[in-house]
Structure formats: C-alpha cells, structure tokens
Amino acid sequence: MADVAFAQTPDDSVDPVPDTPDDSLPLAGLTVVALEQAVAAPLATRHLADLGARVIKIERVGEGDFARHYDAEVEGLASHFVWLNRGKESFAVDLKQERGAAQVRALIDRADVFLQNLAPGAAARLGFDAQRLRAEHRELIVVNMSGYGPAGPMRDRKAYDMLVQAEAGLISVTGTAEHPAKTGVPTSDIAAGMYALTSILSALVRRGITGAGATIEVSMFDATVEWMGHPMYIAMHAGRQIPRCGVGHAAIVPYDAYPTRDGEILIGVQNDRGWRALARVLGRPELGDDPRYATNIERVARRAEVDDLVAARTATFDTAELDERLAAAGIPAAQIRDVAGVVDHPQLSARERWRMVDTEIGPIRALLPPFTFDDVEMRMGPVPALGEHTEAILAELGESTTG
Secondary structure (H helix, E strand, O other), X not given: XXXXXXXXXXXXXXXXXXXXXXXXXXXXXXXXXXXXXXXXHHHHHHHHHHOOOEEEEEEOOOXXXXXXXXXXXXXXXXXXXXXXXXXXXXXXXXXXXXXXXXXXXXXHHOOOEEEEOOOOOHHHHOOOOHHHHHHHOOXXXXXXXXXXXXXXXXXXXXXXXXXXXXXXXXXXXXXXXXXEOOOOOOHHHHHHHHHHHHHHHHHHHHHHHHOOOEEEEEEHHHHHHHOOHHHHHHHHHHOOOOOOOOOOOOOOOOEEEEEEOOEEEEEEOOOHHXXXXXXXXOOOHHHHHXXXXXXXXXXXXXXXXXXXXXXXXXXXXXXXXHHHHHHHOOOOEEOOOOHHHHHOOHHHHHOOOEEEEOOOOOOEEEEOOOOOOOXXXXXXXXXXXXXXXXXXXXXXXXXXOOO
C-alpha cells in the first residue's frame, strides 16, 4: 500500500534496537566474508549478522550489490536491500585488480566463513575457489551458492528465483486450476539462504568439536526441490500431478476460502475430529458422521460437494463472528490480510516485534529475527551505505585508499 511508510522518525510504538554486548550473542567473535548479491546469500549472512557475527560484504566499486537498485521505495533505498543487509560492513573493491583481490584474500585469511553466490565459475576465476582457500586454511568454512549446483546439464545456467521455481516444479502446483503462478515472495532464494545458514551453523558446531572447516554447496534448485516433498511422493507413487487449488489444499478438504456475509474466511480442517467440530459450528452436526463426508479421503473425493455445503453455511455469518466461533471451537481459521494489514497486525504489536534500524537516510522499522533467545536480543545493525566501511577495513589491513 502506498500510504504505508517504513522510514519514519521513531515514535513510542516502536522500540529502538537495545545496546547488546557483542560477547553475549551466539556468534560473537566470528567473522564472515561474503562475496554476495541479490537475495539468497544476503539472507543467510544477514541472519549471521543478527546472531552476532561480523559480516563483511564485498561490493563492486560504484555499483555495489545490484539489489541496491531494484527499486527506491524505502525513502530512496531498495526494499530488498534494506531487508537483507542490515548489520553488515560494506567494503567496495575492484576484484579484477590484483590489489583488490589481494585485499579480499587478506580478509578471508582472518575469517571463519567465506560465502559467495556469484555467477557460475566467477569466484574461481577471481581466485576464490574452495579448494585453494581450504588448502591454505583447513579450519575455514567455504560456502558456494548457485542456481543448480556445480555439476549436471544446468550447471552454467543463470538462475533467477522465478526460473528455479519453474524448473523445480513449484510453479506447476501454485496458482489456480486455470493459471499457474510463482509464489509472491522469492521462495527459491529464501530456501537456499536458509539451507546455507543451517549448513554454516552446523559446520561451526562440527569445527568446534573437530577443528576442521568445511566446503559446502547449496543450490537454489536442490533447496526448492526438497520443499516439493508432498507433490513428488504423489507423482512417484500415485502417478499423478496434484491439482492447483488456489488457496485450497490438494489433499485436505475442507481447506479453502469460504464466503461470509461481509467477505470471506479461510478454514483448514486437519482431521476428522475437526470436521465434526466444524459441522457443529455451522449448525449441521449431522454432516459430521455422514459416511459420505466422515473421513478426509471421502471428503477429498467429494471436494466440490463438501465445499458447497460449507460455503452455504459460512455465508450466513459475518466474518468476525464466524472467526470467533471457529477459534472457540478449536477449528483453524484465518482472515486474508493484505500486506498493510500485516504491518499493523495486533500479534506483532502485542509481542513488540518492531524495532528501529539505522540507514543512510535515517531510521526505518524492521522486524526482530524469528529466532528469539530469552537471554539476549539479536543485533540489528545499520544497513550500510555502499563502501561505508572501506577505509576502516583497509586500515585494519594496514593499507589506505590512496596507497
């Protein structure tokens, strides 16, 4: 919504990020060097930064991560970039010059983790291949992120989120019966980023036990296909493609959006007890034990009939009233909110999930990371301007911008 502003002067309803001693954070003392761009790798490293790691983001001189230029919706800054890059240090360098490449190698010499998601083969051509880095630093954790992995017929393909969703079959099961659709958020990027994060954390645990680092490969394709488990098992063992059901569910009924007097409501019945409870709430208790509908298998076989029965009753209620009745009966239900409605969601405000994060244009609102520790709040550092930390990092290396 155009009238929802995220870059605002702080007010009493949003807490500033508290001063948290670095040594109390889970990854305090660890250094990550990230040769990253776009979404997948920056998501992984942003979580590492939130957890307390020092993350040095390598960016192109003058241009930076191209996600800086996707849009200018956050008071002139790009929405993807401010989402994915808080808490990092921006080091602008020309890697095609030997001096620049040497500076990054010097940073990697001091690092615990090196992560990259450049185009296929680009990191190796710049001298940052895992074999070379690990030979020099046995304890280093190297993460290579790609679209399709280091082998196979699609190894060298460019991989954008929409394309990977298509190749992984996700688009084929998303959308309506008439129209397939990609997901509204970059699912393949996010999946890969979260598997990279999990892999890094696992490797750090193992290194703490054995002293050995790791070389890790994470591909967007593999990550997305992993999430296709239910449709794949149906295809492999039942020999059929699950249908696209909009907001409905291919294997559960009733599980869809149903009309009310003033809108609609989502209802998701997970088991046969839930069906009987729903029948009582809707004033048709006899349907709960009707052999035509008593089991989910029978209800799926009669999907249209069951949906019509449910819709005929939900349409007699106001949305808020039905929502309360369903909640009181323990029946899963929800209202479909737009994004502005999520920003103002009472669950977020009640749990004080909003904080203010600094940027080059002033403070903006940001959500606390989903991992919530009871003894320490995650670090939500500033979103860096391009090259903001270049001089300080060069000084650490004993160099200068003019040297």
